[in-house]
Amino acid sequence: MSKREALLNAAEHKARIGGYSNFSFRELANEVGIKSASVHYHFPTKEDLGAELAKRYTENFLSALGDPEELVKLSQDPIEHYVGKFRHALIADQKMCLCGLFGAESDALPNKVKLHTKAFFLKNIQWLQKAIEKREGANTTPVKARNKAVFILSLLQGSMMLSKVLDSNEIFSIATTLIEPINNH
Amino acid sequence: MSKREALLNAAEHKARIGGYSNFSFRELANEVGIKSASVHYHFPTKEDLGAELAKRYTENFLSALGDPEELVKLSQDPIEHYVGKFRHALIADQKMCLCGLFGAESDALPNKVKLHTKAFFLKNIQWLQKAIEKREGANTTPVKARNKAVFILSLLQGSMMLSKVLDSNEIFSIATTLIEPINNH
């Protein structure tokens, strides 16, 4: 693993716990075994590092999701698939969604970081909208599908946060169980 | 207004934009016109200030909500009333819920602050549970009402965050419009 990757991994770990201000060049450098000044070689400023972090997170998340059309073709529920990715982040990683945290503090974020965080949400809404359109076929419209996408993403982000602060994975289960009745409405 | 109150107000403003690390003793002192060392007279440590902030926010929010039983008696929908408080925070204040932000970064918060943040969510779930029980009478159970409470609070917190990062109040409207179908389920 390159030092650059190691720096991003260390930064992601810390950012997913306490946000943008929860990682510093010094700490990251110590963790990967270089000097803090050398971090500036890979990332000129902290803003650049933060932007790359959000960008990489978005790319990894979206590529892990795959194509919703493929899932529907294989008779898999893409929404359940989607919820599973969030469940994994919460239960296995025991951490928040990086962009969920960045999103909450977005008004205090450097511009580049904010833009990449925004892109995460737009791309996720697009993915969900397509998933719902493919799953429900003629029973929905682009607007209705997009509204459901916004609803699902909001609920997942919110319940993830509640689960973290109340230290209870059950909270996430409760909230996500109530997604289905909405979908069938 | 006392300096103590002014400090809390300034801290709340900053914290609701960028979280716990977005306010400092120096900045707060400058804003209210005292020296940073004098802030320690009112709040021994930043942890104490943060805890008081979350505590005061919770008290103000709960007392602004009033008693859900009273609302039901006056034929008002307590859930709509509740959603209105969040809408106000987002539209009028143009800021996140303080505890929504603290909740997202709760694993990096000093203990006292984390505990008061946790209390905010427990008290809000209790309020919503009672509201649903009073509104739906024999049509619900304590468990079902609590689950709905968790669902509503998750959705509100999540949609508030999405609205902030996407800079669109419509997102909040879309997400909250979909609360009612769930309630009637």
Next chain:
DNA sequence: CTATACTTACCTATCAATAGGTATTATTGT
């Protein structure tokens, strides 16, 4: 006289960032 509400004057730690330097490894021109 004494508690309240500050002030001045510090401290130590940490922050992101910069300047200037050193090996090591690739690339390129002849």
Next chain:
DNA sequence: ACAATAATACCTATTGATAGGTAAGTATAG
């Protein structure tokens, strides 16, 4: 093949700003 060039991946040392926190002193009101 070999030397010149340049990019890669770091280093030490330092800057100016900012962080939270402390001790000792001062003004003021009851």
